Amino acid sequence: MNNGRSKSGLFLIELLVVITVFALCAAFCVRIFTSAYLAGIKSRDVSRALNIAKSAAEAYKVTGDAARSASLAAGEDQFTVYFTPVEDAPVPTCVISVVLDEEELVSITAASRVRGERNG
């Protein structure tokens, strides 16, 4: 009888320790899973921003007009595309930045192929 009681007590104590250790480990693993999730989100956002930037750059190369390029390369609502003209460039050039939540994700420089008339 005493032996049974001591074994039950030991088992109970062991169970308590097991639950405590499991809770600590689970908290640590949840943190790791959260980091992985955030890394996945960042990767997805950069990918989407890159696609928008490429569309904007190709539109600017063809049109040479930032406003038209912005409408042609209309991306998803949460992204904002900024066209910053480059001063003193031999051809129309601008820096295209894609921003999400005030963080610049992608920035590329594009030069337009639109030029004035040239005489042979």
Next chain:
Amino acid sequence: MGKEGMGVGSASLILIFAVLCLTIFALISLTSAENDKVLTEVNAELVAAYYEADTLAEYILDEILSADVIPETIRGIDIKETVDFFTDESIIAFRCPVTEEKELYVQLSIDMFGYAEILNWKMQDTQEWSDEDDKLPVWQG
């Protein structure tokens, strides 16, 4: 002795198993997500580098089109010019570096009237493909 149910130590065994599984899955998940993030960033850098090279190529193209005599070097890039004797067209080619392994190859022709046509505008590797790499066995048929 026969009807004691779960013995002392069984909970610890289950704990060890659960902790191992959780930790391994968490680490695999994190590693995979980090690798994906690195790949995306490398891709973004490559795209930005390509458009830098493209911009440089546009500047060089503009100088070529506005020059009476095409110089041998424009903005640090060597310009190669050859003349097609049959059509009397100038074929001009130059390469703008994108990364250490890639370059933007531009080739254009200018006829006697000064009108230019772009023949090539493509990204290509700077190094030749090596078929002597035999680290992995490949089935030859």
